[in-house]
Amino acid sequence: MSEAHAPVHPAPTVPATSQVSPGLRTPPSVADECELLGLVAYGQLAAFTQLAGDSRHAEDFDTCLQLAHLASAALAGQGEVLDRITTLGEDATDRLGSFVGSFDNFVDRTAPSTWWEGLLKGYVGFGVAHDFLQVLAERFDGPSRAVIDAALESFAPDALAAEQLAAAAAADEVLGSRLALWGRRLVGEALGFVNDLLSARPGLVRVLACEPVDPAEQSTSGAKLFSHLTAAHSRRMGRIGLTA
């Protein structure tokens, strides 16, 4: 599919500053470290809110229950992320609060009209969020890396959603086509959201411009961020039998 790697709406444009080639390994500043930790913590809250809402609208009780537990687990580790911000000398609630509203545009533009659209939204949205945060996390080691890695487990591609989506798409070709189309819309919005976030948050761009701690992770350097995210999305869609 020629459009597989070209989400059309909106076209993401990487800010010039994130194109900076990584130079000598200089760790991010403490303020930029707190910016990433704040984003992770806010992502945990956003994941909680999304999953709790999905749970309420689940079509069967087992799914409702599993989504509720995913929501609960997503927020359960937030205390450790906020504690890390406090340890670094910042007001954790202020840092967290600075992200209020910053996800709204993505959420509003991707309001699902069916249960399946909602499930795919979570699968795609959390997937891109996980991959993006992981790329940023690769610039850290020590305690911050540990708490971010633990938090990222909550964003890991959801096996429950994947299984249900794959089965539904396989059983109903029309639904599968519609979901493939919706997936392209979702990833376009998600990449646009990442782009907006980087435009608004120079601290995150500076983090991205740092070299990864592990030289093996150079392949996801800042300049290649969007192609990395797009390729990971395509593989994730492939796993549920949909064309990205």
Add this chain to the structure above:
Amino acid sequence: MSEAHAPVHPAPTVPATSQVSPGLRTPPSVADECELLGLVAYGQLAAFTQLAGDSRHAEDFDTCLQLAHLASAALAGQGEVLDRITTLGEDATDRLGSFVGSFDNFVDRTAPSTWWEGLLKGYVGFGVAHDFLQVLAERFDGPSRAVIDAALESFAPDALAAEQLAAAAAADEVLGSRLALWGRRLVGEALGFVNDLLSARPGLVRVLACEPVDPAEQSTSGAKLFSHLTAAHSRRMGRIGLTA
């Protein structure tokens, strides 16, 4: 206030079977033990759903965050309750699922029209639920009692809600009067809900008819359930400066 102990809507009528005087200390059957555990676990899910919804509609970010964490914590201990049902030889999901919909009548009849009404609904509803489940829990010792006691901590009167309600009612006399009236409606519905639950669930009535493990807890025996719940509610309303 003459109406303090007489919620008017609906008038709860204790099922005759729950009036059985406690006799020799006979522990509840395993099936009835699982019935109570199932109710506790379903209560945790209902608390999660309610608090997560409240979080979404909170007026400020701090409250949103705190309610989200309360929701997450309410569900976090459910695994232990369900594990206990499994250990007792039952299918935990089946037992839990048997309660689906049983709270809907209460939830639907007490839809709050303002933020404060919603907050008071949680304060009153969780309070009555906590007290009711505690009376039932007093019939058990050992592992079931331990997991129920741990679960009940999630339903303990919410200090955050209490503080906010007390401050709001003290600052605005008209709001205080409205909330006092709403509180009477809420407790009437909550007691009616307990009554409906006992009518539909003979296992819970049999639990209630057992003697408490601790003789000091005889004062909350089954026959006195509703006066105990009403008195506890009145004290709880008193703590936030409202007349029950």
